Amino acid sequence: MDEFQEILQDFLVESFELIEQLDQDLVELETRPDDLELLNRIFRVAHTVKGASSFLNFDVLTHLTHHMEDVLNRARHGELVILPDIMDVILESIDLMKALLHIIRDTSEDGGVDVSACVARLDKCVGGSGVVETPVAQAAPKVEVKEVVKKAADEDALDYESMGADELEAEIERLLKQRQADDKAKRESKKVDGGNDASSDSDNYFEEDDEFEPVIKVPMTVTPASKPASTGSNSDDSEDARAAAPAKKAQTVEQTIRVDVKRLDHLMNLIGELVLAKNRLIKINVDVEERYEGEGFLEELNQVVSIVSLVTTDLQIAVMKTRMLPIGKVFNKFPRMIRDLSRELNKKIELEIYGEDTELDKSIVEEIGDPLVHIIRNSCDHGIEIPKIRAEQGKSETGTIKLKAYNEGNQIVIQIDDDGKGLDVEMLKRKSLEKGLITQKEAENMSDKEAFTLIFKPGFSTAATVTNVSGRGVGMDVVKTNIEKVNGIIDIDSEVGVGTSMKLKIPLTLAIIQALLVGVQEEHYAIPLASVLETVRISKDEVYTVEGRSVMRLREDILPLVHIGDIFEVERILDSSEYAYVVVLGLGTSKLGLIVDTLVGQEEIVIKSLGEFLKGIEGIAGATIRGDGGVTLIVDVIAIMDMSKRVKATALKDTTSDAAMLTREKTKPSDYTVMIVDDSKTDRTIMRKALEPLGLTLVEAGDGQEALSILKQGDYNFDAMLVDIEMPRMDGYSLAIEIKKYNRYKNLPLIAVTSRTGKSDRMRGVESGMVEYITKPYSADYLASVVQRNINFKF
Amino acid sequence: MSDKLKQVISKQRKHEEDSSKHSEDIVQLVGFVIGDEEYAIPILAIQEIIKPFPWTRVPQVPKYVVGVFNMRGAVIPLIDLRLKFGLSPKKHNEETRFIVMRHGDDIAGFVIDRLTMAIRINKSKIGPAPETANGDDTAIDGVGKQEDRIITILKVNKLLERDF
Numbered sequence: 001m002d003e004f005q006e007i008l009q010d011f012l013v014e015s016f017e018l019i020e021q022l023d024q025d026l027v028e029l030e031t032r033p034d035d036l037e038l039l040n041r042i043f044r045v046a047h048t049v050k051g052a053s054s055f056l057n058f059d060v061l062t063h064l065t066h067h068m069e070d071v072l073n074r075a076r077h078g079e080l081v082i083l084p085d086i087m088d089v090i091l092e093s094i095d096l097m098k099a100l101l102h103i104i105r106d107t108s109e110d111g112g113v114d115v116s117a118c119v120a121r122l123d124k125c126v127g128g129s130g131v132v133e134t135p136v137a138q139a140a141p142k143v144e145v146k147e148v149v150k151k152a153a154d155e156d157a158l159d160y161e162s163m164g165a166d167e168l169e170a171e172i173e174r175l176l177k178q179r180q181a182d183d184k185a186k187r188e189s190k191k192v193d194g195g196n197d198a199s200s201d202s203d204n205y206f207e208e209d210d211e212f213e214p215v216i217k218v219p220m221t222v223t224p225a226s227k228p229a230s231t232g233s234n235s236d237d238s239e240d241a242r243a244a245a246p247a248k249k250a251q252t253v254e255q256t257i258r259v260d261v262k263r264l265d266h267l268m269n270l271i272g273e274l275v276l277a278k279n280r281l282i283k284i285n286v287d288v289e290e291r292y293e294g295e296g297f298l299e300e301l302n303q304v305v306s307i308v309s310l311v312t313t314d315l316q317i318a319v320m321k322t323r324m325l326p327i328g329k330v331f332n333k334f335p336r337m338i339r340d341l342s343r344e345l346n347k348k349i350e351l352e353i354y355g356e357d358t359e360l361d362k363s364i365v366e367e368i369g370d371p372l373v374h375i376i377r378n379s380c381d382h383g384i385e386i387p388k389i390r391a392e393q394g395k396s397e398t399g400t401i402k403l404k405a406y407n408e409g410n411q412i413v414i415q416i417d418d419d420g421k422g423l424d425v426e427m428l429k430r431k432s433l434e435k436g437l438i439t440q441k442e443a444e445n446m447s448d449k450e451a452f453t454l455i456f457k458p459g460f461s462t463a464a465t466v467t468n469v470s471g472r473g474v475g476m477d478v479v480k481t482n483i484e485k486v487n488g489i490i491d492i493d494s495e496v497g498v499g500t501s502m503k504l505k506i507p508l509t510l511a512i513i514q515a516l517l518v519g520v521q522e523e524h525y526a527i528p529l530a531s532v533l534e535t536v537r538i539s540k541d542e543v544y545t546v547e548g549r550s551v552m553r554l555r556e557d558i559l560p561l562v563h564i565g566d567i568f569e570v571e572r573i574l575d576s577s578e579y580a581y582v583v584v585l586g587l588g589t590s591k592l593g594l595i596v597d598t599l600v601g602q603e604e605i606v607i608k609s610l611g612e613f614l615k616g617i618e619g620i621a622g623a624t625i626r627g628d629g630g631v632t633l634i635v636d637v638i639a640i641m642d643m644s645k646r647v648k649a650t651a652l653k654d655t656t657s658d659a660a661m662l663t664r665e666k667t668k669p670s671d672y673t674v675m676i677v678d679d680s681k682t683d684r685t686i687m688r689k690a691l692e693p694l695g696l697t698l699v700e701a702g703d704g705q706e707a708l709s710i711l712k713q714g715d716y717n718f719d720a721m722l723v724d725i726e727m728p729r730m731d732g733y734s735l736a737i738e739i740k741k742y743n744r745y746k747n748l749p750l751i752a753v754t755s756r757t758g759k760s761d762r763m764r765g766v767e768s769g770m771v772e773y774i775t776k777p778y779s780a781d782y783l784a785s786v787v788q789r790n791i792n793f794k795f
Numbered sequence: 796m797s798d799k800l801k802q803v804i805s806k807q808r809k810h811e812e813d814s815s816k817h818s819e820d821i822v823q824l825v826g827f828v829i830g831d832e833e834y835a836i837p838i839l840a841i842q843e844i845i846k847p848f849p850w851t852r853v854p855q856v857p858k859y860v861v862g863v864f865n866m867r868g869a870v871i872p873l874i875d876l877r878l879k880f881g882l883s884p885k886k887h888n889e890e891t892r893f894i895v896m897r898h899g900d901d902i903a904g905f906v907i908d909r910l911t912m913a914i915r916i917n918k919s920k921i922g923p924a925p926e927t928a929n930g931d932d933t934a935i936d937g938v939g940k941q942e943d944r945i946i947t948i949l950k951v952n953k954l955l956e957r958d959f
Contacts, residue, residue, distance in 0.1 A: 273868055523852060568854035607820045610853075610863060612901050613957050623863055623870040631851040631865050713886075724827050 005108075010066075011470040012105050017222060018045045020096055020332055021660035027335035027431040033075075033082045043072040049097065050359075061100045062707060067122040068093050080125065089121045091336070106481040127574045148437065193507065261288040261362065264323050268512075271319050272606035276625050278312045279603065281305055283627035286588040316512060325365045327405045328356030329412070333369075334376060334403060341380045347461055348387050348398040349380055349690055358405040359414055364486050364506060368414065373483045375416050375502055378403065383420030383500055393497065395419065403506070411530055415776060423494035425451045430573050435459055452492040453589040456480040484638045487513070487530050489587055505530070515605045515624070515634065516584060519598035520565045524632045527607050528595070533586040535599060552593060559584065559594040564635075567619055587637050592644055603627075619643055670694030672791055673716045676700045677707040677735065678724040679754070684774075687722055687753065691778035691787060704730025711745065719750060719791040721768070722783075736768035749790035753778070819917050824939070826911035826946055827894065830882045833946050841869055841952040842895040842902065844910065847887045861915050864904060866895065875906040875953075901955040914939070914946065921948065924927060 022045050030039050050065035070795035071090060076082035082090075099113050188307055210687060285305045289298060303402055303755040331353050342349040361367075384390075386400030391397050403416040429443040432454045438446075458477040482489055488506040508511060509532045516528035516535070536554065541562060543550050550561040564570070588707065609618065621636035674696050678684045684700050691698060701707035704727055711718070721739075725732035739745045751772040752765045765773050772786050787793070824835035825844075843866075850864040850873050859878035863870050873893065877885055890909040895902065918940050924935040934953040939946040 181833070276868065308866065570854075608870045610870060611872060611902050611903075614853060614856065614860070614956065617853060619855060620853065623851070625865045625868060629865055631863050631870055633853065633863075634850060658801055 001012060007103075007423050008056060008108060011056060012101065014416055015052070015101050019094065019101070020049060021045070022094060022331065024332045026087065027093070027339050029082060029738035030084065030087050030339070039072065039076040043069065043076050046072055051087050051640040053110075055340050058100070058104060060110045060113070060115055061097065061104070064093060064096055064119060067119045068097070071122050071355070086125045086385075087131050089125055091119065094121055121716065132638045143751075180363065182380065206711045223266075234535075244375075259322070262317070267319050267321065271316050271606075272311050272512060273582040275316060275604060275606055276627075278309050279627035280629065281627075282309060285488055318513075320361070320508070321359070322551045324359035325360045325362050326356060327365065327368075327412070328353075329511075330365055330372060331356045331403060333407070336374070337373065337376065338380065341377065347380065347381060347384050349384050350400050351401045352400060354402065355405040358407060358412060361508060362505070367482055367486050368504070370505065371479040371504070372403075372414070374415070374479050376403070378475060379420060383418040383422075385421050393499065408505070411505045411507050414489065414506065415501065416504075417499060417501045419499040422496040422498055423452055423455070423492070423499055426498050427452045428452070432457065432460060449492070449589055451491075452494060455492075456490070484587065487528050487637075490589060490650050492589060500639050510603060512606050516583065516601055517592075517597035517603055517632065518564065518581070519600050520563075520568070520570050520596055523568075523570060523601060525564065525568070526603070526634045527583060527585070527631050528621075528634070528637060529602060531585050531586045531587050533591065536582050536584065538582055539579055554584065554593070557591070558643065559591060559593040561595055562640075563595040565597075567640060567643050585640070587641055592641050594640065605632070605634070620773070668698050669793075672793060673697040673699065673720045674787060675707060675710065675716075675721045676723060677702075677704065677716050677727070677732070679703050679727045681725075683724065683753075686780075687783065690783045693791065694784060694788065696787075703727045703731065704735035705740070707735055711739065711742070718745075720749040720751060722751050722753050722787070725752060725756050726767070733764055733768040734769075736765075736770055739771045751786060751790060753783070805887055821915050822918055822921065822939075824914040824916060824946070824948060825894075826914050827892070828862065828909045828911060829876045829880060833877075833911060833944060835946045835948050836894075836896065836954075837948075838949055840896050842897045845893045845904075847891050847893060847906075852924060860905065860959075864893075865897040866904070869902075869940065871902055871904050873897065873904045873906065877906070877908065896951050896953050896955060898952045901952075903955055905954065914941070914943070916946075 022042060025042050026637050027037055027040065029035065032038065037142045046065050050062055050069055052059040053065065066092065071080065071086070074622040075082050080086070093115075094114055096115050096118055100110050100115075100369055103113065104110050115722070241290070270495070282305060285301060288301065292298060335351055337589070338351040341347075346519050379401050383391070385395075387397040390399065400419050401433070402415070404415040404417070406413055406415075427449050428451050429438070429446065432438045433440065433443055435456065437457045453772075456476045456479065460777060462478070480490065482506055483506070486506055488504055491503040491505065492500065493503075494500040512530040516529050516532050517524055517526050519525075538552060542552050546553065546558075547571055551558050553559070559582075580595050581597070581599050582595055583599075585592045585594055603626075605626075607622045608624055610617065610620065610623055619636050619639045621639075623633050626632050674685045674691065676684050676691075676698060677700075679702055688700070688758075697716070699710065699718075701710055707721070707723075710716070723732040723735060727735075730738075732754070736750050739748065739750065749772070750770045752770040753772060753774045753776065754761070754765075755776040757775050762773050771790060773785060774783060823838040825838050825841055826833055826835045828834075828864075842876045845866075848864050850862040852862040854862060859875050861878075862873050863872050865871075875884070878885070885908065887906070892907055892910055893904040894907055895904045920941075921937045921939045924933055924939055925938065934950050935948045939948055948959045
């Protein structure tokens with residue numbers, strides 16, 4: 001039983017792979033009916049599935065594929081021309097085959113699908129009467145072949161050539177009904193005859209076509225490549241020899257192993273951890289370099305770090321590649337779709353596909369199928385005009401839709417171009433106004449590009465009536481949602497009467513991304529680099545306020561601005577400087593300028609979930625662990641775009657007014673606060689004694705670290721600091737440098753009190769931002785006067 | 796030699812059986828203090844107890860969710876129980892600890908003022924939650940009575956439940 005299951009699994013995987021290719025091949029076949037190579041390929045699929053399914057006792061499937069194979073074999077031998085109506089039947093049978101395979105996958109049994117009608121039609125294509133018994137237990141299906149095939153095919157060709165598409169359909173409909181009725185009658189009579197002469201029927205069959213039954217009788221030949229070859233050997237027909245040639249070629253396919261996706265996901269997770277560790281190692285290396293400058297072992301460490309980082313990157317790419325699938329997997333279904341749609345809509349549409357070998361992460365490939373379906377349906381329905389109108393406009397009657405995929409930097413671009421009527425900006429605005437999606441004012445201020453994005457609004461539809469194909473106003477909304485889900489961007493370009501071009505820009509992979517790290521106050525955030533268009537530095541005068549919102553000019557565009565601190569409720573303790581950095585975010589077609597305090601840099605980050613407890617926080621897409629072991633939140637650009645509309649104007653606050661707020665009015669001596677930083681208790685007491693008479697508020701700290709944390713806590717508003725230089729943990733110079741990093745304390749007077757009297761020491765003091773340099777020993781009065789001078793003491 | 800070994804093993808086994816018999820009635824808890832009150836949670840719900848650690852603030856959440864921190868590669872939310880229980884915030888000091896609790900797949904770190912001790916308490920000594928704090932909503936599982944004190948036993952699943 002287990003063995004059976006194993007074989008069954010292999011069979012299913014193989015079959016699904018085969019039929020995926022099949023759809024495309026068949027549509028291609030319609031345009032190139034004499035392409036023997038193609039025919040052979042299609043034939044082999046039917047044949048392989050038939051062989052394997054008969055071996056596994058899936059009788060219904062065997063029955064169906066057998067008849068498909070029959071039709072295809074005749075076509076392959078040039079005895080049958082594949083006409084559109086025959087193609088319809090073949091396509092239908094492939095749909096049934098897929099349905100059967102799905103049922104087999106779910107229940108391990110075939111059945112539940114009625115194939116008899118389709119089989120009858122298939123049978124008719126090869127000139128059979130269509131009298132076919134639906135199979136029961138036996139693998140060998142019974143076929144009746146009574147008429148000469150070629151004649152029938154020729155007749156068909158003559159008949160249909162003179163008809164229009166509609167008439168053709170009607171005619172087929174009529175013929176089918178008629179024949180089905182006949183079939184039924186015949187079947188009835190045949191049952192009375194007794195179905196026992198099946199063997200003689202198949203003997204008949206052999207005389208015309210002597211290669212199929214033997215194969216079924218040798219069920220051990222399961223592999224696709226060997227089978228056509230073996231069939232070829234049964235016959236001395238030269239065409240069969242040719243058929244065997246491509247089969248031999250297929251034997252040299254790439255060697256592959258099937259791996260469970262879970263294993264790859266696990267591998268990807270492990271690589272993620274490794275990337276984090278690598279980032280950390282790089283950071284440590286930098287720190288070590290600073291601390292032990294010029295030491296011999298540094299070079300060695302450097303080498304190791306760079307090798308590790310190099311290998312990690314390569315490893316990451318290699319693992320990423322294992323998860324990559326060619327986008328052709330998705331593209332394959334479109335030729336068939338276009339074909340069906342063009343028949344349904346009575347339009348002539350041609351699909352051109354480029355770059356189907358472009359590879360994308362499996363999870364993304366799964367995600368983009370739906371959006372592409374919607375976009376292409378949309379192009380067919382709304383974009384491409386009916387042939388008459390096209391001819392009137394001097395275009396070729398056949399509309400073309402081009403589907404391209406290519407790499408562009410770190411992302412994949414999927415481009416869908418049509419040469420239809422294009423998007424009419426005025427019409428889009430009018431429709432949106434009618435449906436109340438935008439206001440009159442918005443419509444007036446809208447640029448063409450913005451107007452194009454209206455088609456993504458839920459509820460928007462330009463179709464006058466809801467058809468089978470489109471008009472419900474949901475499709476394009478799905479496109480936007482799905483593309484944004486994979487951090488993609490949509491770009492639309494259109495010209496009335498010329499066509500529409502839509503570009504989907506999608507990052508290569510989801511788990512590890514390039515991010516821009518930005519700082520706001522003391523916090524860091526990571527913005528997916530795929531959504532970052534550019535960064536600019538602006539001065540405050542460049543920020544304008546329009547209707548209570550901050551905006552700036554970016555070349556020709558007006559860019560709405562929002563401060564990241566307002567979105568993430570960051571308390572702005574520290575002051576922003578005169579300049580601000582603006583990260584221009586682009587998503588889909590909308591843009592937003594995000595003001596940040598600092599740009600930290602670009603880093604490769606691993607996306608981690610915030611877990612069940614914190615999931616769904618607006619504006620946060622996840623978290624990542626940085627080189628220093630800390631957690632950095634990843635910005636959800638989609639949400640930010642949304643939230644920015646709700647955040648009130650946040651022009652950069654005026655520095656001076658902020659500063660005024662901080663330095664509150666001093667009314668008594670104890671309003672002045674001074675911090676004393678010294679590791680020696682005695683020294684601290686000496687300083688305290690010297691300053692106490694003034695009545696100042698004094699705060700003591702035992703070393704630089706402690707002083708810094710007191711500053712950070714913000715419990716006091718310090719007016720000056722007395723800093724010793726020689727201290728454990730963090731010395732006075734480092735402390736001064738750290739303090740100066742805070743805008744708020746930029747102007748805080750730092751007074752060095754030290755026994756170091758060397759000139760170079762004094763220089764270092766000045767460099768690190770000390771304003772005064774008092775050498776020990778000093779008189780109490782001197783210290784007091786220096787402090788008084790520096791804090792503008794007025795009492 | 797081997798006999799001796801067997802003896803030892805059988806003795807140990809016996810001991811284990813004994814203790815397992817006992818453990819049916821005994822609940823093992825870890826006690827900690829928040830504000831003036833002592834609380835406890837089942838020891839098995841605790842993944843680890845760590846000293847305070849740098850964390851990252853998370854926006855758009857209630858005040859008591861102080862942020863997230865990195866525990867060996869996993870991003871874990873940090874909840875201040877003082878704030879959650881409506882007490883005023885307090886600076887972390889030497890005794891402050893993060894207790895990382897797990898219930899099923901849910902995991903979070905909780906800031907507590909101070910650890911007390913591991914408590915073995917007989918089930919019979921655990922009373923129901925007080926009337927006022929009854930119902931499905933309460934995070935109180937029961938009240939444990941020791942010689943000289945009362946310990947509030949908390950429901951870990953309730954603590955780990957997102958209520959915003």
